[in-house]
Amino acid sequence: MIAIIDYGVGNLFSLKSSFAAIGQEAVVTCDPDVIASADRLILPGVGAFGDAAQKLRDSGMADVVKRQAASGKPIMGICLGMQLLFDKSYEYGEHEGLGLIRGEIRPISGIIDSGLKIPHIGWNALIVKKPSRLFRYLNAGDCVYFVHSYYAADCEESTTATAEYSAELTASVENGNVYGCQFHPEKSGDVGLKILQAFCEI
Amino acid sequence: MITKRIIPCLDVKNGRVVKGVNFEGLNDVASPVELAKYYSSCGADELVFYDITASAEGRALFTDILTETARRVFIPLTVGGGINTVADFDRVLKCGADKVSVNSGAIRNPDLIYEAAKLYGDQCVVISADVKRVDGVFRVFAKGGRENTGMEAIEWIRRCVDNGAGEVVLNSIDTDGVKGGFDLEMLDAVCRVVNVPVIASGGAGRIEDFITLFKTLPKVDAGLAASIFHFGEVKIADLKRAMAENGIPTRL
Numbered sequence: 001m002i003a004i005i006d007y008g009v010g011n012l013f014s015l016k017s018s019f020a021a022i023g024q025e026a027v028v029t030c031d032p033d034v035i036a037s038a039d040r041l042i043l044p045g046v047g048a049f050g051d052a053a054q055k056l057r058d059s060g061m062a063d064v065v066k067r068q069a070a071s072g073k074p075i076m077g078i079c080l081g082m083q084l085l086f087d088k089s090y091e092y093g094e095h096e097g098l099g100l101i102r103g104e105i106r107p108i109s110g111i112i113d114s115g116l117k118i119p120h121i122g123w124n125a126l127i128v129k130k131p132s133r134l135f136r137y138l139n140a141g142d143c144v145y146f147v148h149s150y151y152a153a154d155c156e157e158s159t160t161a162t163a164e165y166s167a168e169l170t171a172s173v174e175n176g177n178v179y180g181c182q183f184h185p186e187k188s189g190d191v192g193l194k195i196l197q198a199f200c201e202i
Numbered sequence: 203m204i205t206k207r208i209i210p211c212l213d214v215k216n217g218r219v220v221k222g223v224n225f226e227g228l229n230d231v232a233s234p235v236e237l238a239k240y241y242s243s244c245g246a247d248e249l250v251f252y253d254i255t256a257s258a259e260g261r262a263l264f265t266d267i268l269t270e271t272a273r274r275v276f277i278p279l280t281v282g283g284g285i286n287t288v289a290d291f292d293r294v295l296k297c298g299a300d301k302v303s304v305n306s307g308a309i310r311n312p313d314l315i316y317e318a319a320k321l322y323g324d325q326c327v328v329i330s331a332d333v334k335r336v337d338g339v340f341r342v343f344a345k346g347g348r349e350n351t352g353m354e355a356i357e358w359i360r361r362c363v364d365n366g367a368g369e370v371v372l373n374s375i376d377t378d379g380v381k382g383g384f385d386l387e388m389l390d391a392v393c394r395v396v397n398v399p400v401i402a403s404g405g406a407g408r409i410e411d412f413i414t415l416f417k418t419l420p421k422v423d424a425g426l427a428a429s430i431f432h433f434g435e436v437k438i439a440d441l442k443r444a445m446a447e448n449g450i451p452t453r454l
Contacts, residue, residue: 011296011298013269013272013296013297013298014272014276014298014300015272017272017273017274017276017298018276019287021274021276035365041225047323062360117397117398117399117423118397119324119325119368120204121204121368121369121399122204122207122247122399122423122424123204123205123207123247123323123453124204124205125203125205141454143205145277145278147325148205161203164203165203165204171245175424184277185299187276187277188276188277189242189276189277190276193276194277
């Protein structure tokens with residue numbers, strides 16, 4: 001069973017449905033006992049980092065996630081959920097993250113060409129940097145769906161894939177049992193479903 | 203490199219797709235869910251569901267099929283039609299929509315875009331503008347293109363983006379239905395004043411129209427069409443192959 005951690009941000013309907021589509025049971029929950037009994041965890045997230053990090057702490061989910069990560073359980077952060085895994089973010093101020101992956105979150109405006117649109121939105125090809133079990137079904141040139149204005153920086157050692165948007169933006173990261181995708185696998189068609197499937201097989 | 207998006211638009215009335223649709227292998231061509239699945243499997247990058255229902259019953263049917271689609275189709279889903287309040291945003295987002303497009307609702311209530319963007323983020327709010335030349339000036343039309351608001355269109359769109367619209371769908375009434383190609387002049391005028399994705403709508407009749415669009419106006423991010431996809435006049439797989447052959451970044 002997969003626990004999708006509910007800490008009061010975002011719509012988790014598509015995420016839950018995407019697991020159902022690959023025959024995996026997923027529950028949306030903020031119950032520490034359910035989370036502890038799950039085989040795998042998903043940390044979702046949309047919106048602003050500071051607000052989400054606050055809700056994660058206030059709901060007690062930050063400590064739960066950290067404990068579960070330490071226990072070796074596979075955890076995947078998606079979009080803002082990935083960013084929350086990092087040490088800190090500079091989205092409207094400076095905010096502390098979960099510190100499960102080394103690096104920090106910065107605005108993409110600082111590294112992309114000035115004429116390009118922000119957010120980085122749409123389908124972009126994954127450029128694999130390191131082998132990852134998440135990519136076991138991935139083919140060269142496969143595209144996934146991105147929507148973000150901030151990116152993970154200073155995390156070369158954990159970066160498994162990037163996407164080219166005049167600069168190479170971190171697309172996925174991995175540190176032991178902790179995984180993160182900047183893109184939305186639940187909105188990335190069959191390619192995305194196969195990444196979720198691979199996560200379920202870890 | 204970010205790819206150019208191809209977006210079929212489905213008009214839905216009382217829970218069914220209107221305008222004739224003719225596809226081999228589709229048992230129920232008026233089922234929005236079946237059609238959405240079909241387009242997703244053909245390589246559509248995103249789908250737009252446009253609710254043209256007027257009744258409350260129709261609206262409830264619409265949210266039902268939206269939920270069912272989001273349960274089974276895993277590409278971005280934009281919903282438009284009858285979006286007048288933040289409560290309307292909430293209603294369709296809860297059913298699995300990723301983006302919400304506003305048109306007449308934003309004309310009636312200019313604060314709607316700002317309020318929705320604050321709540322759900324800019325990326326969620328799409329301004330859809332029906333624009334037509336009147337005495338050489340681009341004017342915004344309301345009520346499905348029937349009513350001239352008198353507002354100058356380029357300035358109106360720029361203001362919507364300043365208020366938080368994260369994407370623009372520009373539908374040219376002048377080229378809509380003519381199948382002679384997209385309205386490049388109008389699109390260029392919009393691309394010059396906004397720095398959010400611009401989606402071209404109205405006028406596509408054949409594959410070459412999309413190639414011309416993306417070659418002539420590299421700042422246009424996506425092409426939207428309805429009947430040419432529904433009638434199979436342009437097959438999305440063929441279109442995307444042709445785009446790739448012409449060096450246009452495409453998700454195959």
